[in-house]
Amino acid sequence: MGYLDRIAACNNAKLGQFPTFKVAGQPYGYVLPSFAEQLACFPQVFNVTHNEVWLDNKLVDYNERTAAVMEVMRRLYQDKVLDSWVGENYPITHSFGGHAEFEVERAATSYLGIKNFGLHVNGLVKTAQGIKVWVGTRTLVKPLWPGKLDQMVAGGQPVGISVRHNMLKEAAEEANIPLELAQTAQHVRNIDYQQQGERGLDRSTIFVFDLWLPEHFQPVNIDGEVIKFELMTLEQMADLTERTTQFKDNCNLVNIDLLLRLGHISAQHPDYDMINKTLHARTPTHAH
Known part of the structure; x- marks a missing residue:
């Protein structure tokens, strides 16, 4: 054990194992295959293939996207797929303070693999x-x-x-x-x-x-x-x-x-x- 082990434990991600999460054609996150299967149950919001999960292209407005995804995440929390609910919104973005596509419940950020x-x-x-x-x-x-x-x-x-x-x-x-x-x-x-x-x-x-x-x-x-x-x-x-x-x-x-x-x-x-x-x-x- 040592300092390098502590750093490695926080940087163990193998992105190739994850379907890419896309919004408007742009990659924003990475989703575990098991969670992608859960999202496939909501085809009006998420489109799911073997390699990709993307927000349905009919959802174009920031607030509309936020509401649609929030409803899905709340359902998944009620079904105990999400293990917690914080009540704080996080942006779907590539960089802090940069362009955001919509907002999502904080507890869902790891499930979607977003920044x-x-x-x-x-x-x-x-x-x-x-x-x-x-x-x-x-x-x-x-x-x-x-x-x-x-x-x-x-x-x-x-x-x-x-x-x-x-x-x-x-x-x-x-x-x-x-x-x-x-x-x-x-x-x-x-x-x-x-x-x-x-x-x-x-x-x-x-x-x-x-x-x-x-x-x-x-x-x-x-x-x-x-x-x-x-x-x-x-x-x-x-x-x-x-x-x-x-x-x-x-x-x-x-x-x-x-x-x-x-x-x-x-x-x-x-x-x-x-x-x-x-x-x-x-x-x-x-x-x-």
Whole structure:
């Protein structure tokens, strides 16, 4: 086990195994064959062949497409094909802030293999013993990654809100961080990854923020998604990242990036060059 294994776990996608999801002739995602079979039950919305799934060409209006697809996804959720429902809309797009074809429920993004976006905030503290990091433990009732370790603040990036305003909102909800303190957070990095799993394909961009906190600050969860916070040394966080799977998979990428930027993973590490190369090998995406 090691850092390279953590990066590889988030970049295990084999796109050739997936039928392509197309809208207006353009590829936007990749669908597991088993989910394509489910979509074939809705021929008025989806056309399905062995190699492709495409939105019916009669659906041309943004809102019309959104409503039609949303109805299908709600039916599939009611039939327990989709394992959760978040109530946040994500755009069908190639790039953040770019042209979007329609919107879809967040829980469906992996099933459709579309590009999606989220943000993670490193909660950092300078102490006499060195830099420490606030780490949250996800509630056991979360449908995904229950009980796993997570960044102090993290959340999806739905339509209708900027990345920065979303960060401020999530900081208040997840860690009760006052607005004036949260506003000092700096956007430092974007991390892209493509992870294949039971639901389908997670093709994600994480907008990474660093937030330096006073020593006396204690995060408190408000929205019920975190059961506890723990202040760790960089050494503790690094050891858990490198040697265990206690962190949620994509949180390991944020941890590794932080360890690189703070010099904790240095050029003396035997895998240093490969860690740098593989962590940031995918196409960058810009935050707005």
